[in-house]
Amino acid sequence: MSILKIKNVHLKIENKPILKGISLSVNKGEIHAVMGPNGSGKSTLSYMLAGREGYELESGEVKFENKDITSFLPNERANAGLFLAFQYPVELPGVSSVNFLREAVNSRRKYLGKEEFNHLNFVKEVRKVADEMFVKDEMLKRSVNVGFSGGEKKRFEILQMALLQPVLSILDETDSGLDIDALKIVSHGVNKYKNNDNAIILITHYQRLLDYIVPDFVHILVDGEIKRSGGPELAKYVEKNGYAGIINAA
Amino acid sequence: MQHKPNEQFKSKLEKFVNDNFEDKFLRKNFLNRFNSWPSSKIESWKLSRLGKLSRKEISPLLPNESDFDKNIKFLKRSYSLVFYDGIYRESLSDKLPENIEISFFEIKELEEFLNKCGNQEILSHPTLNITASCAKNYLKIKIKKNFSLDLPLEIIQYGGDSKHSIHPLILVELEENSALNLIQLYKSSSALIAPLEIVKVGKNSNLEIVKIFDDSDYCHNLSLTIKIIEENSECKSFNLIKGGAFSRSENHVFLKGESSSVDLNGVYLSSDDQHHDLTSVIYHNVPNCRSSQKVRGVLNNNSSGVFQGKVVVEKNAQKSDAHQMSRVLLLSDKANSNSKPELEIYADDVICSHGATVGELDEDQIFYLLSRGLNKEKAQHIMIDAFLTEIIEDSINAIYLENIKNETILGFKKILET
Numbered sequence: 043m044s045i046l047k048i049k050n051v052h053l054k055i056e057n058k059p060i061l062k063g064i065s066l067s068v069n070k071g072e073i074h075a076v077m078g079p080n081g082s083g084k085s086t087l088s089y090m091l092a093g094r095e096g097y098e099l100e101s102g103e104v105k106f107e108n109k110d111i112t113s114f115l116p117n118e119r120a121n122a123g124l125f126l127a128f129q130y131p132v133e134l135p136g137v138s139s140v141n142f143l144r145e146a147v148n149s150r151r152k153y154l155g156k157e158e159f160n161h162l163n164f165v166k167e168v169r170k171v172a173d174e175m176f177v178k179d180e181m182l183k184r185s186v187n188v189g190f191s192g193g194e195k196k197r198f199e200i201l202q203m204a205l206l207q208p209v210l211s212i213l214d215e216t217d218s219g220l221d222i223d224a225l226k227i228v229s230h231g232v233n234k235y236k237n238n239d240n241a242i243i244l245i246t247h248y249q250r251l252l253d254y255i256v257p258d259f260v261h262i263l264v265d266g267e268i269k270r271s272g273g274p275e276l277a278k279y280v281e282k283n284g285y286a287g288i289i290n291a292a
Numbered sequence: 293m294q295h296k297p298n299e300q301f302k303s304k305l306e307k308f309v310n311d312n313f314e315d316k317f318l319r320k321n322f323l324n325r326f327n328s329w330p331s332s333k334i335e336s337w338k339l340s341r342l343g344k345l346s347r348k349e350i351s352p353l354l355p356n357e358s359d360f361d362k363n364i365k366f367l368k369r370s371y372s373l374v375f376y377d378g379i380y381r382e383s384l385s386d387k388l389p390e391n392i393e394i395s396f397f398e399i400k401e402l403e404e405f406l407n408k409c410g411n412q413e414i415l416s417h418p419t420l421n422i423t424a425s426c427a428k429n430y431l432k433i434k435i436k437k438n439f440s441l442d443l444p445l446e447i448i449q450y451g452g453d454s455k456h457s458i459h460p461l462i463l464v465e466l467e468e469n470s471a472l473n474l475i476q477l478y479k480s481s482s483a484l485i486a487p488l489e490i491v492k493v494g495k496n497s498n499l500e501i502v503k504i505f506d507d508s509d510y511c512h513n514l515s516l517t518i519k520i521i522e523e524n525s526e527c528k529s530f531n532l533i534k535g536g537a538f539s540r541s542e543n544h545v546f547l548k549g550e551s552s553s554v555d556l557n558g559v560y561l562s563s564d565d566q567h568h569d570l571t572s573v574i575y576h577n578v579p580n581c582r583s584s585q586k587v588r589g590v591l592n593n594n595s596s597g598v599f600q601g602k603v604v605v606e607k608n609a610q611k612s613d614a615h616q617m618s619r620v621l622l623l624s625d626k627a628n629s630n631s632k633p634e635l636e637i638y639a640d641d642v643i644c645s646h647g648a649t650v651g652e653l654d655e656d657q658i659f660y661l662l663s664r665g666l667n668k669e670k671a672q673h674i675m676i677d678a679f680l681t682e683i684i685e686d687s688i689n690a691i692y693l694e695n696i697k698n699e700t701i702l703g704f705k706k707i708l709e710t
């Protein structure tokens with residue numbers, strides 16, 4: 043069953059074409075890796091999907107669970123089950139992490155017609171999940187992402203994913219800047235969350251992450267276009283030969 | 293004869309004083325110092341102009357003597373003193389414990405206080421002069437030596453109408469070794485309210501004041517507070533300005549005793565055509581004192597906000613510690629903020645700092661919140677709340693912290709709606 047269908051998407055930023063005809067189809071239970079050099083448009087693709095202002099498509103189609111979401115606000119997409127783990131998680135000084143998580147989770151629960159958590163119940167819930175994701179209690183008491191190390195920020199993104207139980211998660215370079223131990227923790231979180239009813243788009247430019255999270259499909263995004271798609275072996279090829287071969291071949 | 297608007301108010305004041313007070317000759321010492329509203333050429337009124345006020349055809353209100361039956365407490369557990377039309381209403385107020393004394397005082401005591409301040413500048417202030425001449429009575433609230441009031445004291449200002457000015461005058465005195473938490477609420481419906489407040493904090497005492505400005509939307513509030521702080525005492529004050537057409541909270545503080553300190557913090561929340569102003573002058577008269585002014589403003593639509601904070605460190609006031617910081621959030625490109633921190637330092641061994649920032653809500657932060665399912669309104673609430681919470685928690689120790697936070701939330705919800 044289709045979760046996401048992107049058809050021939052074009053997008054310009056400040057009049058400069060950034061995405062130049064992207065198509066991608068993601069079904070339930072699948073993990074797609076999107077790889078590509080810096081500046082190829084990976085984050086732009088993720089912002090476009092999340093509905094960020096200024097990242098509206100110029101032409102093409104985006105369907106999420108068979109609904110055209112191009113006119114949905116970012117919060118409507120999130121509540122419908124689309125999640126973006128940011129490449130650079132944003133610091134929110136003065137906003138307590140627990141309250142932030144509760145607001146997020148309750149927004150989604152409200153959308154799903156489930157009862158919202160009160161503070162006490164939520165703290166119990168978050169403790170349980172945080173423990174599974176190796177997020178320390180003490181981190182939850184701080185302001186969102188403030189004073190978090192690089193690894194803590196990424197773990198906090200994964201914790202949000204685990205709490206929100208999205209249908210589609212887009213992880214934008216969640217692996218970059220992590221050492222092996224942190225990478226293992228994050229991968230553990232992702233694998234634990236993954237099931238046959240949801241899907242993941244893993245944006246990365248290292249093959250390294252794919253040793254821990256095995257993708258069903260790999261797409262190589264270069265200069266705003268998907269130049270090649272294949273199975274996990276494509277990632278290995280890129281690791282050995284770099285993107286140059288693919289760029290030249292195209 | 294046709295009067296210019298300014299002169300018109302002056303002649304109404306004169307008539308009011310002549311008609312109503314036996315001690316009119318004493319009152320005229322003040323009245324004679326008021327000729328017209330300060331023009332925008334006067335430095336301290338440049339950023340907060342009184343043109344609109346001078347065009348209002350108003351006269352001082354002869355307070356209605358009958359009392360009103362209203363449930364007008366702000367806190368559930370407090371001692372409340374209610375003012376209506378600028379005068380104290382005993383029948384609407386709570387009975388106070390023995391160690392807190394309410395009385396009337398003479399104009400002479402006000403003059404002595406001003407002499408003690410030893411400052412010429414203040415003598416020309418319009419609020420001082422019109423309110424000292426027009427106040428029906430001068431009320432003193434005294435906290436006796438060695439006494440700490442167990443509950444907050446709240447003073448609420450109601451009444452007035454759109455054709456008149458009202459003139460409450462209050463002296464708050466803390467004798468040695470006493471403590472008080474004071475909340476003042478301005479909820480008048482007058483064209484002009486000109487509250488004059490005199491504060492004396494005796495040695496080893498502790499005063500925390502919260503003022504909430506929430507008058508009617510056509511009201512000018514020209515609040516003036518003059519404080520003398522004695523040795524080893526602390527005065528923390530927090531202003532929440534959200535109502536009125538024009539609300540200015542002006543404080544002049546004289547740190548007269550060593551090891552004393554003052555905090556003059558504030559938040560203004562402004563929208564539509566509102567103008568809000570926090571103005572202060574802090575005099576470090578003696579060594580080893582500390583002062584701090586922290587201001588946060590949130591401005592929407594066409595509103596404007598002003599912070600003018602001046603610190604004067606006198607020559608002998610070594611080891612003074614003075615800080616000022618103003619941060620403003622603009623929610624509209626038509627809103628306008630002015631910060632004017634000023635340091636006038638005559639001593640050489642001091643630590644002083646000041647700074648000011650103006651910005652908008654951060655797009656990355658808002659998008660991060662939206663991407664987690666929160667709607668735009670909620671996202672803005674959260675970021676504004678975060679922007680304001682720190683300073684509120686910093687300014688208030690007393691049990692009513694949560695009440696003040698709620699008042700603040702109501703305030704910024706309102707400016708987001710308009």
Ligand SMILES: Nc1ncnc2c1ncn2[C@@H]1O[C@H](COP(=O)(O)OP(=O)(O)O)[C@@H](O)[C@H]1O
Pocket residue numbers: 055056060078079080081082083084085086087
């Ligand atoms: N907000 C922006 N303003 C201007 N240019 C942008 C903006 N966002 C992305 N770009 C440009 O779009 C291109 C793709 O960027 P990005 O999507 O961040 O690449 P990647 O994530 O693959 O490294 C780059 O050339 C970048 O400079």
Ligand SMILES: [Mg+2]
Pocket residue numbers: 084085086129214215
């Ligand atoms: Mg990127």
